[in-house]
Amino acid sequence: MNSPDTTVQQAKREHTRTGMSKDAFQRDLLDNLFYIQGRFREVATPHDLYMAAAYTTRDRLLARWVKSAQTFKATHARTVCYLSAEYLLGPHLASNLVNLGITETARAAAEELGMDMDALIEEEEEPGLGNGGLGRLAACFMESLATCQIPAIGYGIRYEFGIFKQAIEDGWQVEKGDNWLRNGNPWEIPRPKISFAVGFGGHTESYRDERSQVRLRWQPAFEIRGVAYDTPILGYGSQNVNLLRLWKAEASESLDLQAFNTGDYYGAVHAKIEAETLSKVLYPNDEPEAGKELRLKQQYFLVSCSMQDMIRLHLNTVGPLEGFADKFTVQLNDTHPALAVAELMRLLLDRHAMTWEEAWGITHKTFCYTNHTLLPEALETWPVSLFERLLPRHLEIIYEINRRFLDEVRMRFLGDEARVRRMSLIAEGHERRVRMAHLAVVGSHAVNGVAKLHSYLVKAMLFKDFAELWPERFHNVTNGVTPRRFVVVANPRLAKLITETCGQDDWIRDLEQLRALEPHVDDAGLQGRWQEVKRAAKQDLAQWMKQATGIELDPESMFDVQAKRIHEYKRQHLKVLHIVRCYQRIKQGQVQGLVPRTFIFGGKAAPGYFMAKLIIKLINAVAEVVNNDPQVNDWIRVAFMPDFNVKNGQRLYPAAELSEQISLAGKEASGTGNMKFSMNGALTIGTLDGANIEIREAVGPENFFLFGLTAEEVLQRQMTGYRPWEYYQNDPELKSDLDLINSGLFSHGDTQLFRPLTDNLINHDPFMVLADYRAYLECQEQVDRIYRDPERWTRMSILNVARIGYFSSDRAIREYAERIWQVGPQPVLDTEH
Numbered sequence: 095m096n097s098p099d100t101t102v103q104q105a106k107r108e109h110t111r112t113g114m115s116k117d118a119f120q121r122d123l124l125d126n127l128f129y130i131q132g133r134f135r136e137v138a139t140p141h142d143l144y145m146a147a148a149y150t151t152r153d154r155l156l157a158r159w160v161k162s163a164q165t166f167k168a169t170h171a172r173t174v175c176y177l178s179a180e181y182l183l184g185p186h187l188a189s190n191l192v193n194l195g196i197t198e199t200a201r202a203a204a205e206e207l208g209m210d211m212d213a214l215i216e217e218e219e220e221p222g223l224g225n226g227g228l229g230r231l232a233a234c235f236m237e238s239l240a241t242c243q244i245p246a247i248g249y250g251i252r253y254e255f256g257i258f259k260q261a262i263e264d265g266w267q268v269e270k271g272d273n274w275l276r277n278g279n280p281w282e283i284p285r286p287k288i289s290f291a292v293g294f295g296g297h298t299e300s301y302r303d304e305r306s307q308v309r310l311r312w313q314p315a316f317e318i319r320g321v322a323y324d325t326p327i328l329g330y331g332s333q334n335v336n337l338l339r340l341w342k343a344e345a346s347e348s349l350d351l352q353a354f355n356t357g358d359y360y361g362a363v364h365a366k367i368e369a370e371t372l373s374k375v376l377y378p379n380d381e382p383e384a385g386k387e388l389r390l391k392q393q394y395f396l397v398s399c400s401m402q403d404m405i406r407l408h409l410n411t412v413g414p415l416e417g418f419a420d421k422f423t424v425q426l427n428d429t430h431p432a433l434a435v436a437e438l439m440r441l442l443l444d445r446h447a448m449t450w451e452e453a454w455g456i457t458h459k460t461f462c463y464t465n466h467t468l469l470p471e472a473l474e475t476w477p478v479s480l481f482e483r484l485l486p487r488h489l490e491i492i493y494e495i496n497r498r499f500l501d502e503v504r505m506r507f508l509g510d511e512a513r514v515r516r517m518s519l520i521a522e523g524h525e526r527r528v529r530m531a532h533l534a535v536v537g538s539h540a541v542n543g544v545a546k547l548h549s550y551l552v553k554a555m556l557f558k559d560f561a562e563l564w565p566e567r568f569h570n571v572t573n574g575v576t577p578r579r580f581v582v583v584a585n586p587r588l589a590k591l592i593t594e595t596c597g598q599d600d601w602i603r604d605l606e607q608l609r610a611l612e613p614h615v616d617d618a619g620l621q622g623r624w625q626e627v628k629r630a631a632k633q634d635l636a637q638w639m640k641q642a643t644g645i646e647l648d649p650e651s652m653f654d655v656q657a658k659r660i661h662e663y664k665r666q667h668l669k670v671l672h673i674v675r676c677y678q679r680i681k682q683g684q685v686q687g688l689v690p691r692t693f694i695f696g697g698k699a700a701p702g703y704f705m706a707k708l709i710i711k712l713i714n715a716v717a718e719v720v721n722n723d724p725q726v727n728d729w730i731r732v733a734f735m736p737d738f739n740v741k742n743g744q745r746l747y748p749a750a751e752l753s754e755q756i757s758l759a760g761k762e763a764s765g766t767g768n769m770k771f772s773m774n775g776a777l778t779i780g781t782l783d784g785a786n787i788e789i790r791e792a793v794g795p796e797n798f799f800l801f802g803l804t805a806e807e808v809l810q811r812q813m814t815g816y817r818p819w820e821y822y823q824n825d826p827e828l829k830s831d832l833d834l835i836n837s838g839l840f841s842h843g844d845t846q847l848f849r850p851l852t853d854n855l856i857n858h859d860p861f862m863v864l865a866d867y868r869a870y871l872e873c874q875e876q877v878d879r880i881y882r883d884p885e886r887w888t889r890m891s892i893l894n895v896a897r898i899g900y901f902s903s904d905r906a907i908r909e910y911a912e913r914i915w916q917v918g919p920q921p922v923l924d925t926e927h
């Protein structure tokens with residue numbers, strides 16, 4: 095038998111297996127290829143090699159993960175739990191190598207084995223477990239939490255099918271299933287023993303407990319199990335690894351047993367399949383007809399598993415639940431997980447026999463809520479009848495929360511029944527509905543918007559009544575993005591140039607240090623290299639685009655990019671009107687002052703959002719005509735990048751020179767693409783909306799192209815009656831652009847195809863495209879003027895990067911930590927070396 099000493103020594107020696115040297119990495123790579131993939135070098139496919147590289151990287155994360163878990167356990171660290179229905183993670187391999195600090199080592203190790211690390215990185219299929227901004231923000235926040243050394247668990251759903259893959263066929267968006275798990279997921283660790291039963295349906299009943307108190311309990315009609323799948327999330331330059339815990343739905347064992355025991359084999363198998371559909375697919379947002387039953391089930395499944403898990407962790411590590419809110423602070427990422435408020439109440443009341451007051455005290459101290467959109471159609475409500483059927487106990491709890499809450503409102507605002515109706519958690523009407531946003535606000539001690547203007551509008555409009563009742567509850571935390579993924583991984587050439595210019599790479603951890611670029615802004619050497627970096631990125635993108643779409647981009651032209659979800663409020667159609675205007679001017683020979691441009695779009699439309707899909711068709715229709723017309727070809731080209739996702743975003747941001755952030759003021763909560771482009775040296779043309787306002791302040795108004803109505807002007811126009819047809823009739827160029835679209839020129843003679851879009855613009859124009867058209871064109875002329883002076887443009891580009899430090903997600907996380915969560919860093923020490 096081994097003496098204890100030898101065991102320790104062996105354990106230590108074993109640690110060198112996850113060493114950071116090239117040799118250790120190389121050995122591990124071959125080991126993993128052999129022992130996990132069962133392959134040897136000569137027969138391994140690129141995918142086998144990617145898997146081996148991924149496991150090799152994961153091994154190194156696990157060494158730190160275990161240490162993190164040990165540290166957090168020993169220190170009883172307060173933990174942030176981020177509850178989000180979406181995580182748009184992007185590929186892991188490159189970002190983990192950067193955060194481990196071994197990109198070059200791994201590259202060299204692979205190269206010596208005849209492998210090309212970039213090709214392996216390309217092999218990775220990204221987990222597209224989110225729709226857009228909200229999901230990507232959650233992913234940036236997870237990485238920054240680890241970087242800022244804040245103990246955190248991200249809870250979500252392990253959708254088997256993430257956001258659909260977008261193909262473009264005949265100019266139309268076609269959705270394809272995203273079977274991202276098909277080839278296995280090397281980053282996750284299944285935890286079959288961490289699983290919880292989640293009930294649905296049934297009824298509630300009262301009973302007397304051992305102290306003869308009358309209590310309520312829920313007897314669900316059926317149960318599903320949620321099983322944990324864990325992914326380690328490493329911070330940059332720290333030993334801290336946080337946990338992303340995603341729940342997969344499975345049939346509950348009791349259900350299984352029952353059915354199998356009664357001999358109903360096929361019935362049992364069927365029940366299993368039914369149960370598993372729960373985590374099958376991510377719901378697309380922006381669908382006009384939301385409110386699907388399965389979606390409510392998913393939301394409850396997520397919160398029930400997560401709250402049960404937190405309670406388990408608490409009981410295991412701390413003990414009695416009275417101190418729950420000291421151990422955990424839970425951030426609700428929009429209203430999708432708002433049911434957590436009712437679920438925690440239920441668990442504390444029904445399972446842990448607390449009084450209402452005790453349970454509410456804990457619940458209210460535990461939750462915080464972030465709102466991500468003001469669009470009324472995105473504010474979730476669920477029919478009371480659906481709650482009665484699926485979650486009867488939660489409905490009772492919500493009614494009781496509401497009763498107590500409305501009493502408070504009545505006391506404060508005596509006789510104001512209209513206010514009571516507006517604030518109620520239940521909307522009365524022909525169909526009574528539960529207002530999830532109200533539940534989130536009432537159940538949380540802190541509510542925040544995601545940019546200054548948005549947080550102001552949240553207080554002044556969306557939750558005005560609530561802000562009057564509880565002004566201290568409302569905050570702003572402006573969004574941020576991680577510079578590791580969006581500069582270091584996406585744009586290594588720029589990262590290198592910045593590091594060389596600043597003389598160090600501390601900016602990667604502390605983005606404000608980009609300021610060190612500023613003194614060099616007029617240095618001709620830097621300007622030249624800056625331009626070279628951009629040119630190289632443009633060439634890379636052109637090459638990719640040619641291969642992916644067949645479209646040839648001219649890297650000598652300005653790359654003008656709009657990439658984000660396709661939505662009317664984001665106004666991709668305003669951009670199209672600009673392109674049509676350029677087209678007409680060129681055709682008429684008015685090319686003076688025009689700069690050659692390549693217009694690049696990327697973005698998905700919700701499958702059920704007709705108008706957004708028509709906008710995609712219009713973009714591609716215009717592209718077809720423009721790209722095939724030799725008369726205009728030297729001036730403009732149009733490309734639609736299919737399947738805009740994190741990976742493709744990483745190709746776009748470095749290559750962009752002009753970033754289009756042209757939403758109608760007051761509609762974009764923050765935007766985060768605006769930050770990613772600017773961080774990569776693109777100049778922004780934008781409205782005073784969302785975080786654009788703060789970006790403009792930070793980089794300097796002279797380094798930002800501003801146009802358009804302000805949020806206040808928008809409201810005024812809407813109140814006094816907005817008449818888009820007057821713009822159509824009074825502006826001959828606008829009229830001729832819209833008429834050209836209707837003429838059939840872009841649609842093989844079909845004069846009706848785009849009518850729904852143009853008629854809507856001329857008659858309703860809910861997002862005031864026509865009102866901003868002229869200002870937008872004039873601003874674009876200014877863009878052209880400045881672009882013709884490369885030195886000036888480059889200077890502005892450098893200043894954008896130098897002053898963008900505030901928009902790091904590290905800063906956003908520190909603000910949450912200090913102002914909302916009251917948590918501090920808990921460094922994990924590197925005890926090995």
Ligand code: 4GP
Binds near residue numbers: 225226466766
């Ligand atoms: C998005 C907002 O539209 C965007 O402005 C913001 O930057 C992002 O959240 C992160 O806060 N909202 C969504 C959504 O993605 O599904 O509501």
